[in-house]
Amino acid sequence: MAIVDEDLERLKASLVLSDVVQQYVALRRVGRNWVGLCPFHAERTGSFNVRDETGRYKCFGCDASGDVFKFVMDVEHVDFVTAAENLAVRAGIELRHTTGDAGDRQRARRRQLVAAMAGAVDWYHDRLLNSPDAREARDYLRKRGLAGETARTFKLGWAPDDWDALCTALGVAADLLRDTGLGFTNKAGRMQDAFRARVMFPIFTENNDAVAFGGRILPGSTDPAKYKNSSETAIYAKSKTLYGLNWAKNDIVTADQVVVCEGYTDVIGFHRAGVKRAVATCGTALTEDHVRLLKRYATQVVLAFDADAAGQGAAQRFYEWEERYQVRVSVARFPQGKDPGDLSVSDPDALADAVHHALPFLGFRLNRVLNARQLRSPEDRAQVAGEAMAVINEHPNLEVRKLYAAQAATHTGLPPGDLVALAERRAKAPVVRVAPPRRVGSAENAEFVAIAMLLQRWDDIAPWLVEDLFATDVARRAFVAISQAGPDIDKALELADPEARELIERASVIDVDAEPVIEARNLIAAAVRRRLAQGVSTDDAERLRAAREARLALEDIETPDRADASAEALLGWLEGAGRAGEGDA
Numbered sequence: 001m002a003i004v005d006e007d008l009e010r011l012k013a014s015l016v017l018s019d020v021v022q023q024y025v026a027l028r029r030v031g032r033n034w035v036g037l038c039p040f041h042a043e044r045t046g047s048f049n050v051r052d053e054t055g056r057y058k059c060f061g062c063d064a065s066g067d068v069f070k071f072v073m074d075v076e077h078v079d080f081v082t083a084a085e086n087l088a089v090r091a092g093i094e095l096r097h098t099t100g101d102a103g104d105r106q107r108a109r110r111r112q113l114v115a116a117m118a119g120a121v122d123w124y125h126d127r128l129l130n131s132p133d134a135r136e137a138r139d140y141l142r143k144r145g146l147a148g149e150t151a152r153t154f155k156l157g158w159a160p161d162d163w164d165a166l167c168t169a170l171g172v173a174a175d176l177l178r179d180t181g182l183g184f185t186n187k188a189g190r191m192q193d194a195f196r197a198r199v200m201f202p203i204f205t206e207n208n209d210a211v212a213f214g215g216r217i218l219p220g221s222t223d224p225a226k227y228k229n230s231s232e233t234a235i236y237a238k239s240k241t242l243y244g245l246n247w248a249k250n251d252i253v254t255a256d257q258v259v260v261c262e263g264y265t266d267v268i269g270f271h272r273a274g275v276k277r278a279v280a281t282c283g284t285a286l287t288e289d290h291v292r293l294l295k296r297y298a299t300q301v302v303l304a305f306d307a308d309a310a311g312q313g314a315a316q317r318f319y320e321w322e323e324r325y326q327v328r329v330s331v332a333r334f335p336q337g338k339d340p341g342d343l344s345v346s347d348p349d350a351l352a353d354a355v356h357h358a359l360p361f362l363g364f365r366l367n368r369v370l371n372a373r374q375l376r377s378p379e380d381r382a383q384v385a386g387e388a389m390a391v392i393n394e395h396p397n398l399e400v401r402k403l404y405a406a407q408a409a410t411h412t413g414l415p416p417g418d419l420v421a422l423a424e425r426r427a428k429a430p431v432v433r434v435a436p437p438r439r440v441g442s443a444e445n446a447e448f449v450a451i452a453m454l455l456q457r458w459d460d461i462a463p464w465l466v467e468d469l470f471a472t473d474v475a476r477r478a479f480v481a482i483s484q485a486g487p488d489i490d491k492a493l494e495l496a497d498p499e500a501r502e503l504i505e506r507a508s509v510i511d512v513d514a515e516p517v518i519e520a521r522n523l524i525a526a527a528v529r530r531r532l533a534q535g536v537s538t539d540d541a542e543r544l545r546a547a548r549e550a551r552l553a554l555e556d557i558e559t560p561d562r563a564d565a566s567a568e569a570l571l572g573w574l575e576g577a578g579r580a581g582e583g584d585a
């Protein structure tokens with residue numbers, strides 16, 4: 001354990017699970033639970049249950065389950081200590097660490113790597129602003145509107161046309177140069193700069209830690225790679241990093257909107273044009289991790305690149321993300337052949353306009369199809385209508401499909417009813433199935449309810465439950481684990497075998513609307529009936545008498561003023577005479 005236990009307990013006590021989950025998933029109240037779309041699998045109806053009383057969540061679609069730490073670990077892809085630290089920051093609690101563990105060493109290493117990167121950012125930047133050999137780079141940037149204040153804001157730099165200028169100047173150990181990707185060991189066994197003769201765009205995390213570079217050649221260079229990016233390192237994962245987020249995040253939150261571009265200069269162009277909420281992926285397509293990261297800041301995602309070029313697979317991904325993360329993806333349109341970087345110089349207002357008039361992703365794709373050809377003949381019309389419906393039918397929402405189908409009908413002149421019917425059938429629709437909660441038999445169900453009550457209302461039901469009440473093997477094992485742990489779910493989970501643990505996970509989030517005592521009495525009655533059905537040895541008068549009394553008590557268990565006494569007597573019989581009788585039978 002890397003964090004002092006006492007602090008962890010304090011942290012846990014200060015957190016409300018649903019508050020934490022709601023930063024990632026939209027939840028609605030259902031009974032005493034919160035329910036939403038599971039962040040861990042694709043689904044269209046909410047299977048993800050959160051219960052604040054037990055501090056646990058459970059997805060009935062993919063079986064993900066756990067507590068607040070597990071949730072943050074899985075949703076952020078971080079280790080336990082990082083998850084705890086993130087939560088502590090939000091809760092305003094300072095965590096003390098025990099020393100010497102792997103997590104501490106990792107964090108110390110990370111600090112060293114980030115410090116080396118920061119040194120490189122400054123060195124390249126200074127080189128660009130002041131060095132005679134950077135004149136050509138300065139001229140190039142000036143022409144593109146990236147000089148002066150812009151260069152300073154975005155910490156642009158110049159990597160000189162030299163073998164080892166940075167490695168020599170930086171004065172850090174070779175392993176740091178290597179592990180940051182700033183340098184590498186060449187064939188002669190010497191450290192060599194990774195970037196050479198390139199304009200440097202430093203890439204920061206949302207918290208302003210420099211983690212990577214994108215380097216661009218100057219026009220006229222013979223280097224075939226226009227852009228070169230840092231390779232992935234311990235501090236840099238492309239799929240989780242967005243260029244510009246550190247500068248953009250405030251505006252993103254304010255506008256509840258983020259503009260996603262393809263290149264570094266596009267991001268800077270948007271900023272220059274006053275749209276200070278642009279970010280870019282770093283040489284990859286937009287990933288689910290990116291969306292998860294952005295979802296923390298805004299619900300509207302405007303794509304400022306040709307998203308359609310990414311093809312059909314991309315469309316389905318976007319629709320899925322829209323549902324899963326409750327974001328809206330739209331597409332900004334630019335004049336043919338212009339990218340945001342160019343426009344920021346020639347026509348800055350066009351950038352804000354394009355974002356303002358962004359079309360929903362499906363609307364954008366449909367426009368493309370409808371305007372792809374002229375409608376000169378019935379054959380043209382039928383063809384375009386078919387292509388349009390193929391695009392429309394990728395969308396998971398029926399109402400949305402019907403509305404766009406009507407639009408396609410208007411454009412092509414086909415009867416709206418025909419196209420809407422196609423939208424309803426959605427011939428080639430991909431279906432995401434959510435496994436329904438398992439059906440359970442009534443005995444199994446009653447035992448499950450009792451376990452749920454035990455987890456949620458321990459004091460009310462615990463005195464009435466004994467192991468013998470559970471006929472289903474897994475419920476019995478779950479009960480044993482819970483009763484050994486007392487009202488401590490984490491401990492019960494530790495003690496339980498995997499199958500019983502699964503049952504406890506489900507029971508800890510299930511919404512049970514039942515009276516604990518009545519549930520307990522029902523279980524007792526069922527157990528007594530089972531025992532009586534097994535028969536009692538007829539040559540033992542004492543046991544026969546006890547069994548007869550049990551039958552009588554059973555009749556009383558639903559009579560309000562005698563129910564408690566009856567239940568107590570029956571519990572006694574189950575544990576004493578009844579059990580002994582079973583042994584003899």
Ligand SMILES: [Zn+2]
Nearest residue numbers: 038041059062
């Ligand atoms: Zn799930």
